[in-house]
Amino acid sequence: MKALDExxxxxxxxxxxxxxxxHVLPEPLDEPRLVVASPAAMALLDLDPAVAxxxxxxELFGGHKLxxxxxxxxxxxxxxxxxxxxxxxxxxxxxxxxxxxxxxxEHWDLHLKGAGQTPYSRMGDGRAVLRSSIREFLASExxxxxxxxxxxxxxxxxxxxxxxxEKQERGAMVLRLANSHIRFGHFEYFYYTKKPEQQAELAxxxxxxxxxxxxxxxxxxxxxxxxxxxxxxxxxxxxQAYGFCxxxxxxxxxxxxxxxxxxxxxxxxxxFDAHFICNHSDHDGRYSFSNQVPIGQWNLSALAxxxxxxxxxxxxxxxxxxxxxxxxxHYLDLMRRRLGLTTAEDDDQKLVERLLxxxxxxxxDYTLFFRRLGDEPAALxxxxxxxxxxxxxxxxxxxxxxxxxxxxxxxxxxxxxxARMHAVNPLYILRNYLAQNAITAAESxxxxxxxxxxxxxxxxxxxxxxxxxxxxxxxxxxKHLEISCSS
Numbered sequence: 001m002k003a004l005d006e007x008x009x010x011x012x013x014x015x016x017x018x019x020x021x022x023h024v025l026p027e028p029l030d031e032p033r034l035v036v037a038s039p040a041a042m043a044l045l046d047l048d049p050a051v052a053x054x055x056x057x058x059e060l061f062g063g064h065k066l067x068x069x070x071x072x073x074x075x076x077x078x079x080x081x082x083x084x085x086x087x088x089x090x091x092x093x094x095x096x097x098x099x100x101x102x103x104x105x106e107h108w109d110l111h112l113k114g115a116g117q118t119p120y121s122r123m124g125d126g127r128a129v130l131r132s133s134i135r136e137f138l139a140s141e142x143x144x145x146x147x148x149x150x151x152x153x154x155x156x157x158x159x160x161x162x163x164x165x166e167k168q169e170r171g172a173m174v175l176r177l178a179n180s181h182i183r184f185g186h187f188e189y190f191y192y193t194k195k196p197e198q199q200a201e202l203a204x205x206x207x208x209x210x211x212x213x214x215x216x217x218x219x220x221x222x223x224x225x226x227x228x229x230x231x232x233x234x235x236x237x238x239x240q241a242y243g244f245c246x247x248x249x250x251x252x253x254x255x256x257x258x259x260x261x262x263x264x265x266x267x268x269x270x271x272f273d274a275h276f277i278c279n280h281s282d283h284d285g286r287y288s289f290s291n292q293v294p295i296g297q298w299n300l301s302a303l304a305x306x307x308x309x310x311x312x313x314x315x316x317x318x319x320x321x322x323x324x325x326x327x328x329x330h331y332l333d334l335m336r337r338r339l340g341l342t343t344a345e346d347d348d349q350k351l352v353e354r355l356l357x358x359x360x361x362x363x364x365d366y367t368l369f370f371r372r373l374g375d376e377p378a379a380l381x382x383x384x385x386x387x388x389x390x391x392x393x394x395x396x397x398x399x400x401x402x403x404x405x406x407x408x409x410x411x412x413x414x415x416x417x418x419a420r421m422h423a424v425n426p427l428y429i430l431r432n433y434l435a436q437n438a439i440t441a442a443e444s445x446x447x448x449x450x451x452x453x454x455x456x457x458x459x460x461x462x463x464x465x466x467x468x469x470x471x472x473x474x475x476x477x478x479k480h481l482e483i484s485c486s487s
Contacts, residue, residue, distance in 0.1 A: 001048035009069035011098045019198045021073035027116025029159035029171055032062025036450050037155040038141050041177055046102045061175045062157040070098040074118035079185030079252025080302050082286055089252050090120025109181050114173040127163045131439045133172040134450055136263040142430040142457040143260055148238045151261035152177040180210055184303040185252035191306035206256055221310040226319050229300055231258025233323050236296045237330035243269035243366045247279040249287050249295045251302050265483035268429045270474050272359040272366040297323050338370050340421045342410050354398050362389040365473050367429050374421025377414050378406040426460035427471045433478025
């Protein structure tokens with residue numbers, strides 16, 4: 001395990017130069033203090049978890065100190081926001097402090113969010129507030145624990161710095177980790193500003209560092225685009241299977257690596273609702289839960305347009321055509337596993353769709369239904385669960401099909417089926433009301449709840465003694481929290 005001063009930097013993105021980013025120093029927070037840290041994320045940097053409790057930890061990630069080898073840069077990019085193109089965006093409150101590589105040879109971006117104004121702040125203050133920083137920290141680590149590709153979060157640093165949003169709040173910083181923070185919008189920026197040399201340099205950078213296996217293919221850039229399509233199809237399939245709503249799927253929030261990042265007004269479904277909109281500012285429902293699948297394809301099409309200098313239009317169209325079949329295959333595989341199935345039958349898609357329609361019409365808790373379905377033998381489980389449904393006759397008809405399907409599926413024991421189902425059906429998810437309870441306590445100076453919630457969510461599939469309150473349906477107020485992009 002390393003101390004903080006033993007990190008090894010290799011700032012590859014910074015070496016691309018001033019056309020790609022601007023040198024900016026973090027603006028320090030007043031009285032920085034540790035709110036929460038992730039030992040699992042610290043392990044990615046080979047850091048000893050104990051260093052999180054040292055004063056220098058809060059000073060480094062609160063903007064007061066900087067490694068001599070760090071090269072803080074604000075990235076420039078553009079993107080389509082709610083369908084409309086914005087010519088220049090960029091890191092308005094974030095800084096890429098540098099890239100660190102660990103003992104395994106993995107490179108990790110240290111990206112500090114809430115670090116103050118940059119040339120891309122667009123009249124903003126460059127700050128993040130405590131509530132949004134806590135939400136991003138919890139979401140990053142919770143998604144990873146569920147097996148959903150995501151950026152990681154090392155820590156949240158709180159402060160006494162006043163920040164004005166709808167009201168006065170306290171400033172905070174969250175340290176994000178990812179193998180890269182390059183977005184679809186990076187390619188769009190250089191494409192639409194007609195800077196072919198920089199665009200080619202960016203493409204080669206991504207190909208060499210993040211898709212080296214594609215360089216062996218006859219058309220390396222096409223192979224890279226295909227890999228990006230595949231990764232995004234799988235990521236969004238996992239979002240849909242686990243009921244995760246991102247909320248702001250702008251192209252500047254889409255990772256070139258196919259990981260979830262740039263958390264804003266996200267939410268996990270409580271009651272199943274295919275039309276759920278988690279972003280209070282999304283008045284037309286562009287980024288509703290059910291729209292995430294087509295929006296994923298739309299965003300990939302926007303990236304494809306930016307890649308036309310390197311790949312033929314016909315090849316791009318053909319590759320884009322893989323997205324929906326890949327998504328559907330990943331999604332159905334996940335849903336089969338959530339239902340406890342180990343084999344495939346032609347009518348499985350209809351079985352899933354019929355269940356979701358029944359859940360939609362009855363307001364059934366999405367997470368707890370699947371968990372309880374695996375608690376007991378199938379026939380007994382569906383008997384206990386039928387009371388959650390308004391259309392009892394409709395559920396009984398589905399249950400008959402399901403129990404017959406389970407009987408045909410395999411010869412494993414009930415204990416084996418239970419173990420399989422519990423390994424893919426979480427008991428604990430990051431419900432909005434749980435996050436809000438942790439935020440309310442933290443805003444009063446009590447960080448114990450956010451730390452406890454993080455610990456619970458780090459093992460979402462394991463029943464944890466004394467943590468039953470985190471596996472309950474939300475109270476009524478918890479289902480109606482309004483979350484916006486404001487942070």
